[in-house]
Structure formats: C-alpha cells, structure tokens
Amino acid sequence: MRFRFILLALFLSLALPASASESNEAEFQSWVKDFKKQAVEQGISKTTLDQAFEHVTLNQKVLDLDSRQPEFTRTFWQYFRSAVTEWRIAKGRYLYQKHRRLLDEVTKKYGVPGRFLVAFWGMETNFGGYTGNIPIIESLATLAFDPRRSEFFSKELIDALKILDQGHVTLDEMKGSWAGAMGQCQFMPSNYVRYAVDGDGDGKKDLWGSLPDVFFSAGNFLSTLGWQKQENWGREVSLPENFNYVLADGKTARPLAEWSKMGLKLADGRPLPKEDMQAKLILPSDYRGPAFLVFDNFKVIKRWNNSNNYALGVAHLADRIIGRPDLSKKAPKDDKALSKTQMKSIQERLNWLGYDAGKPDGIVGSQTRSALRAFQAERDLPADGYPSHRMLDMLLSTQK
Numbered sequence: 001m002r003f004r005f006i007l008l009a010l011f012l013s014l015a016l017p018a019s020a021s022e023s024n025e026a027e028f029q030s031w032v033k034d035f036k037k038q039a040v041e042q043g044i045s046k047t048t049l050d051q052a053f054e055h056v057t058l059n060q061k062v063l064d065l066d067s068r069q070p071e072f073t074r075t076f077w078q079y080f081r082s083a084v085t086e087w088r089i090a091k092g093r094y095l096y097q098k099h100r101r102l103l104d105e106v107t108k109k110y111g112v113p114g115r116f117l118v119a120f121w122g123m124e125t126n127f128g129g130y131t132g133n134i135p136i137i138e139s140l141a142t143l144a145f146d147p148r149r150s151e152f153f154s155k156e157l158i159d160a161l162k163i164l165d166q167g168h169v170t171l172d173e174m175k176g177s178w179a180g181a182m183g184q185c186q187f188m189p190s191n192y193v194r195y196a197v198d199g200d201g202d203g204k205k206d207l208w209g210s211l212p213d214v215f216f217s218a219g220n221f222l223s224t225l226g227w228q229k230q231e232n233w234g235r236e237v238s239l240p241e242n243f244n245y246v247l248a249d250g251k252t253a254r255p256l257a258e259w260s261k262m263g264l265k266l267a268d269g270r271p272l273p274k275e276d277m278q279a280k281l282i283l284p285s286d287y288r289g290p291a292f293l294v295f296d297n298f299k300v301i302k303r304w305n306n307s308n309n310y311a312l313g314v315a316h317l318a319d320r321i322i323g324r325p326d327l328s329k330k331a332p333k334d335d336k337a338l339s340k341t342q343m344k345s346i347q348e349r350l351n352w353l354g355y356d357a358g359k360p361d362g363i364v365g366s367q368t369r370s371a372l373r374a375f376q377a378e379r380d381l382p383a384d385g386y387p388s389h390r391m392l393d394m395l396l397s398t399q400k
Ligand code: CA
Pocket: 197, 198, 199, 200, 201, 202, 203, 204, 205, 206, 210, 213
C-alpha cells in the first residue's frame, strides 16, 4: 500500500511540469521580499529578518496539510479514547507528583490548579515529548503567502519574528507544528507575545526547554482569559428518564438548583452541589453517551482550542490525574463515524421529508440537529439530534 503510494507520488511529481513549482517559488521569494519591507516598518531588525529568511522556501508539505479535508470526522468516543489514554493518565499522575512544587507556585500566582496545567501539557505535546519539527518561520511564511488565510498568518509571522528579535529562542530552536504552534504547550506566536512568562527568571521566555516558563505561561494564559480559581470545569451528570434533550444545547446557562429540580444528578447518583453557580448542559455523543454540566472555566479551556471534545478531553484528563473516576458510560458497539457523504444524505433526506436541515453540505450544524430532533420527536425517539448510522438508516427507510 505504502509502496503504491510512493509510486503514485513519484508519478505525480514527474507529471507536474517543473516550471510550475519553480514559478511558485519565484513568486514566493518575491512575496518574501515585500514582506520583509513591511516587517522592517513594524520594527523588526534587518539582521533578524535576513537570518530568519536565509534558507526559507515555499513548503509544499505545509500547504498540503493545510488543505487536507478528511472525509470522516471522528466521533466523540473515538476522539476521547485517543486523547485520554491509560498511558497519558499514568504519565500525567507521575509528572503531577514530580513537579508538584513548581505547579503549586503557578497555582498560587494564577489560581489554575496544577492538574489542568499537566493535562494541557499532555494533550498538546505528550508532556513535551513531541513539540513538532517544522521551522516556524518557514511554515508561517508559506501559510501567509497562500491567499486563503494570509492576513492571519502574516500577523503570526510578524510575532514570530518579534520573538526571535528579542532573543528568547534561536532560529534553529524555533520549530513547531505545520500550523505555527510552538513549544511544549503549543502557543501560536501571537499568544506567546501576549501571555508567555519567564518563570525561571533567566531573562528568556523559553517554551521549548524551560518547564517553569511553560507552566507559568500556561497559567498566565488561562488566568488572563478569565479562569475562576474557586470553580472546577464541570461535572459528569446523569439525566432523568424522558429527559428533554433539547435542553442539552451547550449554550443555555441555568442555575445548578434549576438543573437539580429537573432531576439531574451527579453521574454517581449523588445530588448536584448546592453552590450558586450557572451551568450549561453538553451531550457530546448520543442519548446513550455521557452528559456534562459545564461551568465558566470550560469556556476558558476552549480558548485554547475551540472544540467541546478537546475541552472535555483536557478536563477529564485533569480529573483522572488526581484519581477521579472514569466516565460512567462506555462507547456503544455501533459507534462509528459517518462520512461527509453520509452526513449530506442525512441532510437531504430530512429536507425531503419536510424537516428543514438547511443546504446539504455534509457539515452537521445546529440547523441539521434541530431538524433531526424534530424527526425523532415525532417518532417518540430520544430527541438528541445526534447524526448516527442508525438515524441514517431510519431516514432512508422512512416514506413521506
Ligand atoms: Ca526563562
């Protein structure tokens, strides 16, 4: 399989006229020339610029990774089980103990408990084990040259150059992900400029090699974005029978007392805490999966990466690091990702049956989910609005 792929790649590269990539490179180099002028105007030194761009060429691999569109999006369970692995939990527990003193210092200063700092670190780079090996200036210059998100990446590139200019890291050390995320907690350059902290006091903000710098920076980031030190992130809960799943919209905040009145309990059956707090209800999978009440800190976690699944991964890993239990639910046997084509056919079929799912595009958003909920509700099914193979089969066999 791999061999065939290499042959195919070889064929494609031979089939492409050499002049196309050469002219791309020429265009890129002329773009770099213009960009360097703008960078000087924004205060970057000429020495830094000349050194930073000396060996930079258009990186085709970065462009390929950026334009990749997966046909399948993983389900919550598939994502979650690959994010919160036994290995990560065990390693997280060990490192949480090992760096306890340092973590306590960060908590004292920023109010963020150490278990979350370790969980982010584990999710982002396997606790510093893999921080990426693509030269940041090259990846950002390539993405800034590409018209798709040129403005965003041009700003990131300027910030990356500022970091070099200030001498926090050498050009050779400044490596990271193809999309420009850097160091052990994978900060984008703009976040680095805003939130990085010199935790060990050596005058440099080194997010690659200094753990105090990494933890203090992560703490500063979360605290600046509104981390509430008295609050946790949220809790797994159990829902009463015949629950109205429309309430699990992840958007409407209600007091804990109100959720309690509706019959929600902690996953282990105990009553919800009595605190005067607002919470939103999230159901990341279908009605058979786990439900979570989340507090304001959950929103702060999402500022790191704007995805419920990611934030639930970080939060649950943090819980497991201090010995809290696994989720109360297991993935059902029929948990299988739908392809974009299958999602699209769910949307088409809903529209055909008279439930407005919007323009079929294979991306399930709130309109498709409401349409699916209406379809389920009329058939006395749990109205979780969750697109599954089962729902697809049911839609395909339903007549008008
Ligand atoms: Ca430092």
